[in-house]
Amino acid sequence: MPNPSVCSPKNVELVIGIPLSYISAGQRIAPGVVAMSKHKLAVFWHPDVLLHDPGRGCYEFESSPLMEIDEPHPETADRIVNIRSALRRGDIRKLIDWHDGRHAGRDEIERFHTEEYVDSVIAAEDTPPVRIDGSGTVVNVGSVDAAFAAAGTTLDALDAVLANSNLAAYALVRPPGHHAGRETPDGNCIFNNLAIAVESALRADCQKVAVIDWDAHHGNGTQSGFYDRPDVMTISIHMPLGSWGENHPETGAVEEIGSGEGKGFNMNIPLPYGSGDQAYVKVMQEMVGPAVARFDPDLIVIACGQDANQFDQNGRNLLSMRGFRNLGRVARELADDLCDGRLLLCQEGGYAITYSAFCMYAVAEGILGIEKPMEDPLAYDASIEQPAAPFAAVEQIAARWRALVDG
Numbered sequence: 001m002p003n004p005s006v007c008s009p010k011n012v013e014l015v016i017g018i019p020l021s022y023i024s025a026g027q028r029i030a031p032g033v034v035a036m037s038k039h040k041l042a043v044f045w046h047p048d049v050l051l052h053d054p055g056r057g058c059y060e061f062e063s064s065p066l067m068e069i070d071e072p073h074p075e076t077a078d079r080i081v082n083i084r085s086a087l088r089r090g091d092i093r094k095l096i097d098w099h100d101g102r103h104a105g106r107d108e109i110e111r112f113h114t115e116e117y118v119d120s121v122i123a124a125e126d127t128p129p130v131r132i133d134g135s136g137t138v139v140n141v142g143s144v145d146a147a148f149a150a151a152g153t154t155l156d157a158l159d160a161v162l163a164n165s166n167l168a169a170y171a172l173v174r175p176p177g178h179h180a181g182r183e184t185p186d187g188n189c190i191f192n193n194l195a196i197a198v199e200s201a202l203r204a205d206c207q208k209v210a211v212i213d214w215d216a217h218h219g220n221g222t223q224s225g226f227y228d229r230p231d232v233m234t235i236s237i238h239m240p241l242g243s244w245g246e247n248h249p250e251t252g253a254v255e256e257i258g259s260g261e262g263k264g265f266n267m268n269i270p271l272p273y274g275s276g277d278q279a280y281v282k283v284m285q286e287m288v289g290p291a292v293a294r295f296d297p298d299l300i301v302i303a304c305g306q307d308a309n310q311f312d313q314n315g316r317n318l319l320s321m322r323g324f325r326n327l328g329r330v331a332r333e334l335a336d337d338l339c340d341g342r343l344l345l346c347q348e349g350g351y352a353i354t355y356s357a358f359c360m361y362a363v364a365e366g367i368l369g370i371e372k373p374m375e376d377p378l379a380y381d382a383s384i385e386q387p388a389a390p391f392a393a394v395e396q397i398a399a400r401w402r403a404l405v406d407g
């Protein structure tokens with residue numbers, strides 16, 4: 001049975017402030033008011049990430065003979081241009097430091113990917129465009145430069161986090177990465193920027209790294225890359241989307257808990273469609289927070305895609321700005337409590353080019369501890385009719401996870 005004290009909209013507030021205080025509620029106060037903050041956010045950017053153009057079609061696939069008008073591939077540069085502008089123009093801009101990124105070296109990319117795979121990506125650019133996964137992942141003119149810039153800029157953000165305690169850094173990059181395996185492209189992802197950063201952190205002074213992936217899709221590439229590793233805890237909160245082609249069998253089940261020495265260090269939380277803000281509060285409180293605390297990492301890395309938002313054409317989890325703000329707050333508090341504030345955020349999916357930007361703005365507000373955040377200009381109020389089913393699902397997932405890991 002769902003916990004009725006949690007299902008009541010008013011009781012979102014009651015969840016807040018219990019001893020495991022990794023949750024706090026968003027507040028609707030005056031729009032655009034920035035209250036005190038004890039943090040700043042460093043954002044890393046390189047213009048070459050805009051060079052990647054996957055083209056047009058029937059959504060992310062080849063044109064349909066039924067359609068007269070093709071539309072842009074959803075993984076368009078516009079989406080992160082809007083995130084950049086929101087962070088530059090919004091009232092939190094004074095709390096954000098911007099930094100130039102760089103291209104990665106091949107040796108850095110090969111900390112995660114195989115040499116053969118990197119060769120195949122570079123070769124694909126000789127005959128553009130190429131659907132390198134046989135599906136929606138495209139290499140076009142400029143894609144290789146963009147992919148190298150995305151990986152290198154993520155590594156610059158990592159270096160800043162490792163060099164400064166209490167620093168949150170955000171790599172605002174594309175193409176995204178979390179579906180890419182060590183030798184496989186997938187799901188609009190060419191190089192797994194986050195996984196390259198994790199391998200790099202472990203080569204530096206980190207003994208253990210926790211990855212929290214709140215992109216709406218399962219972080220299958222990151223999971224597979226570290227599945228047998230006890231030094232990397234991978235957690236993915238996603239919707240159970242199913243397969244999207246031969247290159248992408250369905251993954252992300254609760255039963256995938258890691259193997260060998262990595263058993264117990266992979267956590268999948270597949271939430272029902274429409275779960276909403278309050279179900280994510282419950283997930284962070286009852287599963288993610290305690291698991292990361294037990295793991296006690298030296299660094300927390302967030303795959304911070306925004307496609308769990310209410311308006312995303314690729315997501316069905318219906319989060320609002322408030323939900324994303326809570327995720328940012330939890331991430332910040334976990335990093336503060338467990339690893340001297342070391343927090344790295346990596347851009348992943350998020351395809352609604354307006355609302356993704358508002359949601360990333362809300363994540364930044366959460367990280368910065370903004371007390372009077374911006375009012376949401378678009379969302380349906382998810383607190384009004386929160387269905388009970390997601391709460392029951394979270395409890396079932398949590399119980400199943402405990403049984404699998406303890407059994």
Ligand SMILES: [Zn+2]
Pocket residue numbers: 215216217305307348349350
């Ligand atoms: Zn996604």
